[in-house]
Amino acid sequence: MSNERTILVCAKETPDTYSDLSFSGGDVQFSNPRPVLNAYDASALEEALVLSEAHGFRVHVVMIGPERAAETLRKALAMGADEATLLTGAPEGADSAVIATILSSFVQQFGPDAVIMGRQSQDTDVGLAGTMLAEHLGWPWTTNAIGIRVEENMFWVKRQGDSAQESISSPMPCLITCSNNLNDPRIPTLKGIMASKKKPMHIMGIDQLPGGESLISTPPSTVVDSLTPMPARSKGQVVEGDLETLVDALVKGLAAIPETGVDA
Amino acid sequence: MRVCAVIPCFQQELRSSALEVLTKSYSLAMSLGEQSSGAQSSGEQSSGEKAQVEAWLIGPEAETHQAKAAQYGASILRLMNLEVDADQGGVKVSLGRRWVDAIDEIMTQSTSELNSEGDASDSTLLLFDNTELTKDILGACGARLGAPVIADVVDLSWDGKQCIAQRPTYASKVMSKVITSGSVCLCSIRAGLFEPEEHPVDATTHHYSAPTTDALGQVLQALVAPEGDTVDLTEAPIIVGVGRGISDETGKELVAKLAELIQGEIAISRAHFESGMYSHTLLVGQSGKVVAPRLYLALGISGSIQHVAGMSESHTIIAINKDPDAPIFEIADVGIVGDLYQILPALNQALESKKDE
Ligand SMILES: Cc1cc2nc3c(=O)[nH]c(=O)nc-3n(C[C@H](O)[C@H](O)[C@H](O)COP(=O)(O)OP(=O)(O)OC[C@H]3O[C@@H](n4cnc5c(N)ncnc54)[C@H](O)[C@@H]3O)c2cc1C
Numbered sequence: 001m002s003n004e005r006t007i008l009v010c011a012k013e014t015p016d017t018y019s020d021l022s023f024s025g026g027d028v029q030f031s032n033p034r035p036v037l038n039a040y041d042a043s044a045l046e047e048a049l050v051l052s053e054a055h056g057f058r059v060h061v062v063m064i065g066p067e068r069a070a071e072t073l074r075k076a077l078a079m080g081a082d083e084a085t086l087l088t089g090a091p092e093g094a095d096s097a098v099i100a101t102i103l104s105s106f107v108q109q110f111g112p113d114a115v116i117m118g119r120q121s122q123d124t125d126v127g128l129a130g131t132m133l134a135e136h137l138g139w140p141w142t143t144n145a146i147g148i149r150v151e152e153n154m155f156w157v158k159r160q161g162d163s164a165q166e167s168i169s170s171p172m173p174c175l176i177t178c179s180n181n182l183n184d185p186r187i188p189t190l191k192g193i194m195a196s197k198k199k200p201m202h203i204m205g206i207d208q209l210p211g212g213e214s215l216i217s218t219p220p221s222t223v224v225d226s227l228t229p230m231p232a233r234s235k236g237q238v239v240e241g242d243l244e245t246l247v248d249a250l251v252k253g254l255a256a257i258p259e260t261g262v263d264a
Numbered sequence: 265m266r267v268c269a270v271i272p273c274f275q276q277e278l279r280s281s282a283l284e285v286l287t288k289s290y291s292l293a294m295s296l297g298e299q300s301s302g303a304q305s306s307g308e309q310s311s312g313e314k315a316q317v318e319a320w321l322i323g324p325e326a327e328t329h330q331a332k333a334a335q336y337g338a339s340i341l342r343l344m345n346l347e348v349d350a351d352q353g354g355v356k357v358s359l360g361r362r363w364v365d366a367i368d369e370i371m372t373q374s375t376s377e378l379n380s381e382g383d384a385s386d387s388t389l390l391l392f393d394n395t396e397l398t399k400d401i402l403g404a405c406g407a408r409l410g411a412p413v414i415a416d417v418v419d420l421s422w423d424g425k426q427c428i429a430q431r432p433t434y435a436s437k438v439m440s441k442v443i444t445s446g447s448v449c450l451c452s453i454r455a456g457l458f459e460p461e462e463h464p465v466d467a468t469t470h471h472y473s474a475p476t477t478d479a480l481g482q483v484l485q486a487l488v489a490p491e492g493d494t495v496d497l498t499e500a501p502i503i504v505g506v507g508r509g510i511s512d513e514t515g516k517e518l519v520a521k522l523a524e525l526i527q528g529e530i531a532i533s534r535a536h537f538e539s540g541m542y543s544h545t546l547l548v549g550q551s552g553k554v555v556a557p558r559l560y561l562a563l564g565i566s567g568s569i570q571h572v573a574g575m576s577e578s579h580t581i582i583a584i585n586k587d588p589d590a591p592i593f594e595i596a597d598v599g600i601v602g603d604l605y606q607i608l609p610a611l612n613q614a615l616e617s618k619k620d621e
Contacts, residue, residue: 015434017569018435018570021437021438028434028438096403097406097412097413100403100407119399119551122550123433123434124433124434125416125433125550126415126416127399127403127415127416128402128403128406128413130403131400131401131403131404131407132403132407133403134404135403135404135407136407138480139480140361140479140480140481141360142360142482143360143396143399143400144399144400156485159400160396160544160545161357161396161397162395162396162397162545163489163490163496163545164352164355164357164488165487165488166350166357166484166486166487167485167486167487168484168485169482169483170481171481174482181534221444221446222412222413222414222442222443222444223443223444224442225428225443226440226441227433227438227439227440228438228439228441229438230432230437230438233581233594233595235593235596236598237597238593238596238600238601239599239601240588240602243607243610246600246607247611247614249598249600250582250584251618253582253597253598254582257558257580259502259527260502260526260527260559261527262615262618263618263621
């Protein structure tokens with residue numbers, strides 16, 4: 001390996017949760033059967049590519065998933081990542097803790113200057129893997145980034161907090177999780193897609209990582225027991241008509257809620 | 265058995281999400297059997313059946329919130345001041361790492377205290393609210409304590425061994441039942457779902473000093489706090505959600521007037537995260553805040569599933585949109601089809617003249 005600095009982007013594929021959803025036998029199906037790159041990870045990758053253009057980082061994407069996920073990972077290469085690794089053979093029902101432990105083993109072996117990843121997964125919205133990984137690595141972390149720049153060998157992250165934006169500087173190596181409000185991920189160009197076919201993609205069993213045997217045999221500590229449809233809100237009345245009709249309906253609607261202070 | 269509400273104490277006022285966490289902690293402890301009276305010395309209590317409600321008050325205002333925590337049912341108060349890394353316009357923030365160290369320290373100290381008092385507890389549940397602060401540390405805390413974590417739950421039961429949680433997934437279209445067990449479990453609970461209830465108890469107080477945190481070279485350089493009052497959207501009973509349908513200063517003024525007239529707080533869709541017309545802290549949705557107000561008034565919001573994931577638990581939804589096929593109408597209790605720039609001036613006038621009556 002050269003002494004080029006590297007950003008490692010951790011990404012996952014998820015079902016296309018924005019397509020229509022149906023239940024069959026306690027399991028969820030989406031009308032679009034093709035998995036997608038998790039939107040938050042796409043933002044992480046976009047930011048890594050922008051930083052790479054400005055500062056010459058090498059961008060490597062790692063994904064844990066079945067062999068089939070190589071197709072999604074290829075899209076990351078088509079967006080512009082230099083290299084990718086697919087880690088296969090994750091234990092059934094792997095939860096955030098299991099994923100973070102596997103990634104930790106990979107990151108320690110790989111030795112990037114920064115890990116950038118989505119702040120959560122768009123399917124489960126759990127959002128724990130990032131800081132679990134940082135804690136395992138003993139690295140400083142910053143979550144929910146809405147702006148990232150590199151200056152004086154430090155990562156400067158603007159993070160969206162509860163009531164203020166926090167600007168936090170971290171030396172390398174560090175870990176950053178991204179909000180999707182950070183950027184709009186690029187769509188791969190035809191040229192990018194062609195180029196991606198020649199870029200290195202490594203497929204590696206998790207059991208090949210340091211501590212691999214225990215990585216694949218540790219059972220997850222949290223288990224999804226069942227999935228059920230959320231009771232959908234029922235459609236209310238829809239009012240069309242002239243301005244007076246609309247305003248009347250609104251005033252009535254507002255007056256029905258005592259907290260508005262609007263008299264009936 | 266211990267149920268511990270972890271309460272950040274950075275402001276003079278306790279967030280209502282903190283009171284909800286206390287309330288939920290109390291009801292979990294109650295459901296486990298008889299609640300310790302708190303007046304007795306802890307030495308007289310046998311471990312086993314009983315569950316203690318503890319409040320871990322962490323931050324510069326820890327002392328301030330003692331009485332409130334006891335009023336909401338915590339019989340053991342564990343207080344720790346925390347170094348503040350930045351303070352801007354009343355908003356105080358500490359680095360995530362300090363939080364993890366603080367929680368780890370209280371866990372270690374309190375466990376050894378209980379052990380030496382012959383009051384060892386075999387299981388502990390730590391409950392958090394679901395703010396960005398919590399999201400910044402929850403995973404790291406779980407990893408540090410070697411404990412399982414369930415994030416963003418809307419319902420929870422615990423028998424001292426097993427923790428059974430309900431949490432929405434797939435953009436809040438599916439409820440997922442998640443089970444975990446461990447001697448220590450961590451859970452964060454969604455705001456706005458557990459009505460705060462008072463259960464006054466006599467509390468005993470324990471003080472801890474904050475451990476020295478190695479920030480690993482990390483520095484909180486600056487805070488940009490929004491101007492004016494910092495509203496906590498998760499507490500607002502009336503929310504006026506503003507979407508792309510409001511596109512200029514005229515529209516913004518109309519909305520401000522309406523919000524004032526109905527005592528509402530303003531929230532935004534992602535469209536206005538991009539427009540820069542409003543503070544970013546007001547974002548509601550999958551990547552923003554999750555709210556459950558009495559009324560959510562959606563103005564020019566199409567009803568994308570990412571936005572809806574943040575407001576579908578609202579008690580009542582009223583929507584104004586010029587597109588009769590806008591998805592927001594599928595979930596609105598009252599849907600008004602029309603142009604905001606015509607409706608809002610007339611509505612504001614109608615509300616004003618009602619006030620004058
Ligand atoms: C991973 C991910 C996470 C996301 N997270 C969030 C999130 O947390 N929150 C969020 O809000 N979005 C989020 N989004 C973005 C989301 O998909 C939508 O793009 C966004 O919510 C759209 O905002 P909007 O409804 O204001 O705008 P639009 O979808 O553009 O809708 C504007 C609406 O206004 C109506 N309108 C226009 N002019 C008028 C008028 N004069 N009078 C009346 N009606 C009018 C139109 O008919 C339209 O329905 C996320 C997206 C992704 C991919």
